[in-house]
Amino acid sequence: MIDESTERRIEITIPPEYAGTRLDKTLAELLPDYSRSRLKQWLTNGDLTVDGGSPAPKTAVAGGEAVRLSVPETPHDAEVEPERIALDVIYEDDSILVLDKPAGLVMHPGAGNRDGTLQNALVAHDPALAALPRAGIVHRLDKDTSGILVVAKTFAAHKQLVEDLAERTVKREYEAVAVGVMTAGGHVDAPIDRHPVDRKKMAVREEGREAVTHYRVISRYRAHTHIRCQLETGRTHQIRVHMAYARYPLLGDPVYGRRLSVPKDSSEAFAGALRGFKRQALHAATLGLTHPATGEAMQWSAPRPADFEQLLAALADDAKTHGL
Known part of the structure; x- marks a missing residue:
């Protein structure tokens, strides 16, 4: 039985049928709103106790132990300063927040980006989000990629969305403009890992993690193709790496793209439009x-x-000007 006298204090008695089961597995089943890794962390730092102590996660339970959890009041991301940055909210309820991220907005603080990020904006939008890992961000978009993403607002929602992403039940479709004229759509099934030399880049590598991208043609132009991409997996820079690997890099990609080539007989306006697009x-x-x-x-x-x-x-x- 769970007794929640406050939103952040939980008391459980381990049922006798769990006797002989590992403590970490038992806790994960009895406290399904929290991930096993987070429960282990709280067990280690004393926020979660078993009969007043902090036994090892692999300890076998006997049944009848008193489990007490005090979800830390100190925010998980207390060092992230809230900033009033405008958010384009598409949908929000008590569990999730769906946003349209503009190009140019960094997801979370890092080297050279301590503020002005989506994470700063989220903890200003809802201070309770500071208690969650990265203010509830469960998947990311690159700085210069625009579009839709979901943020978890509770530990339970965060755990479930992370699991859904891992199980590939979250649908994510992108639009892109690739360099080159495709004859048809297709897919790229090629593992991705860190680049062996440039650790800021990703690359297709045999020892990498599985990555699958499906793409289909929306429109063809003289030297480019407007495509729709659907992710099966969610590796860092996946679409950008896969389309470059397929020899159709994204227009404007400063990392994986080609040097800009303007088609012959292009008007000044068209050449300017290509040169003026400064992101992938x-x-x-x-x-x-x-x-x-x-x-x-x-x-x-x-x-x-x-x-x-x-x-x-x-x-x-x-x-149209060139009869296509």
């Missing part, structure tokens, strides 16, 4: 998931930002 042409367009609290299937879309729309319009005008 990638937008997270659609997100579908099972709500972590209600079990309801939900889906949202984020409209293409103005710079992406202007790029597509310039590509279409150039194609």
